[in-house]
Amino acid sequence: AQSVTQPDIHITVSEGASLELRCNYSYGATPYLFWYVQSPGQGLQLLLKYFSGDTLVQGIKGFEAEFKRSQSSFNLRKPSVHWSDAAEYFCAAMPFRSNFGNEKLTFGTGTRLTIIP
Amino acid sequence: EPEVTQTPSHQVTQMGQEVILRCVPISNHLYFYWYRQILGQKVEFLVSFYNNEISEKSEIFDDQFSVERPDGSNFTLKIRSTKLEDSAMYFCASRGTGLLFFGPGTRLTVL
Secondary structure (H helix, E strand, C coil): CCEEECCCCEEEEECCCCEEECCEEECCCCCEEEEEEECCCCCCEEEEEECCCCCEEECHHHCEEEEEHHHCEEEEEECCCCHHHCEEEEEEEECCCCCCCCCCCEECCCEEEEEEC | CCCCEEECCEEEECCCCCEEEEEECCCCCCEEEEEEECCCCCEEEEEEEECCEEEEECCCCCCCEEEECCCCCCEEEEECCCCHHHCEEEEEEEECCCCEEECCCEEEEEC
């Protein structure tokens, strides 16, 4: 079955420290991959996406993610976190089809990021 | 920039009542979705809709749920007889040929 796994339920980092949030996927073929961020009580904001090509993708707010086919991973990173980065982060995947077709997005369970001063 | 809109932002209802959640997708999009997020939990797929019919639905989307695109612009989710466990944030999304664009969500509270 297709699935997205985020092994870390909750991560706490100090402001200014680096961050890595893990995401693994299980699909028959490499899916399209996404990271979303959700602040409390808010909607889902797309941080970045991977469709193909360069395995290191840049997103908004200084985030980047690296796709590693050998590890079926798409980890999110930020070199230096800010207090405003505190939020819930969701990794998501959609099966690959050349024209996207009628595919759905499957989310991981999320990682809650807490920033300490 | 085009966006998906949802109304209302917050709906409170009594158990057993019917609710209709409304969404206006981006105008040239062809694929429409509803997702649900129970407080503190993951975002779960409910249903996808294309060419005026349901394409796929999850186990959550039982006979109490229905979707409709009544007028070519709105996309609605109806819950016929709400249960306490239907309390959640409901997100609408639409897609053209690429990304899903999510609406801001409707928070449904069932008392």
